[in-house]
Amino acid sequence: GNSVTQMEGPVTLSEEAFLTINCTYTATGYPSLFWYVQYPGEGLQLLLKATKADDKGSNKGFEATYRKETTSFHLEKGSVQVSDSAVYFCALKDSNYQLIWGAGTKLIIKP
Amino acid sequence: DAGVIQSPRHEVTEMGQEVTLRCKPISGHDYLFWYRQTMMRGLELLIYFNNNVPIDDSGMPEDRFSAKMPNASFSTLKIQPSEPRDSAVYFCASSSTVANYNEQFFGPGTRLTVL
Numbered sequence: 287g288n289s290v291t292q293m294e295g296p297v298t299l300s301e302e303a304f305l306t307i308n309c310t311y312t313a314t315g316y317p318s319l320f321w322y323v324q325y326p327g328e329g330l331q332l333l334l335k336a337t338k339a340d341d342k343g344s345n346k347g348f349e350a351t352y353r354k355e356t357t358s359f360h361l362e363k364g365s366v367q368v369s370d371s372a373v374y375f376c377a378l379k380d381s382n383y384q385l386i387w388g389a390g391t392k393l394i395i396k397p
Numbered sequence: 398d399a400g401v402i403q404s405p406r407h408e409v410t411e412m413g414q415e416v417t418l419r420c421k422p423i424s425g426h427d428y429l430f431w432y433r434q435t436m437m438r439g440l441e442l443l444i445y446f447n448n449n450v451p452i453d454d455s456g457m458p459e460d461r462f463s464a465k466m467p468n469a470s471f472s473t474l475k476i477q478p479s480e481p482r483d484s485a486v487y488f489c490a491s492s493s494t495v496a497n498y499n500e501q502f503f504g505p506g507t508r509l510t511v512l
Contacts (some may be wrong), residue, residue: 305498318499320500327501328505328506329401329414329488329490329503329504330440330488330490330501330503331503331507332500332501383428383443383447383492383499384430384442384445384453385501387439387440387442389439390439390440
């Protein structure tokens with residue numbers, strides 16, 4: 287069945303460091319891929335998405351490229367800020383309109 | 398739009414009591430999802446509805462849990478009787494098949510504590 291695997295957290299970085307959070311997936315067909323972010327005490331919100339191979343989703347300085355050959359959708363940001371501290375979830379959309387979720391990766395940015 | 402509305406935001410109850418969580422989806426959305434989030438198990442899909450009809454309830458942990466969607470603007474998740482292991486944050490989310498490419502919009506969650 288479909289599944290999403292994320293790197294385990296927490297990931298701790300200093301401000302202005304480069305961020306990569308790995309995400310790989312297993313799916314039949316060509317699913318859409320998403321990154322959601324959850325700030326402390328809040329619900330999840332969509333950060334970015336990609337709907338087909340080689341698409342790049344971007345938002346708030348974050349980017350992720352849909353790599354079909356490696357079944358990956360890694361999240362990157364060139365210079366993180368303290369305000370980026372949150373939990374990040376990778377997900378894919380299957381044919382039943384459900385989202386299949388990764389376990390989430392907690393990101394801690396130290397000033 | 399006010400977004401997805403959930404109530405209450407916090408609920409503390411004693412074991413054995415009935416708990417009802419409420420959700421108002423975004424107007425015009427035709428999908429509604431109930432999730433549970435815990436440290437141990439992460440984010441779990443409990444049940445989802447399409448046009449008020451339950452489509453998949455395989456994530457509902459046991460018969461103590463039930464969910465209804467009597468109309469397009471309201472859904473409830475009920476736990477009866479509640480147990481301490483039900484303590485979690487419960488999220489409701491909604492989405493539209495014709496807008497925002499099925500992006501799910503989450504409510505702020507209900508933090509449930511069962512003593």
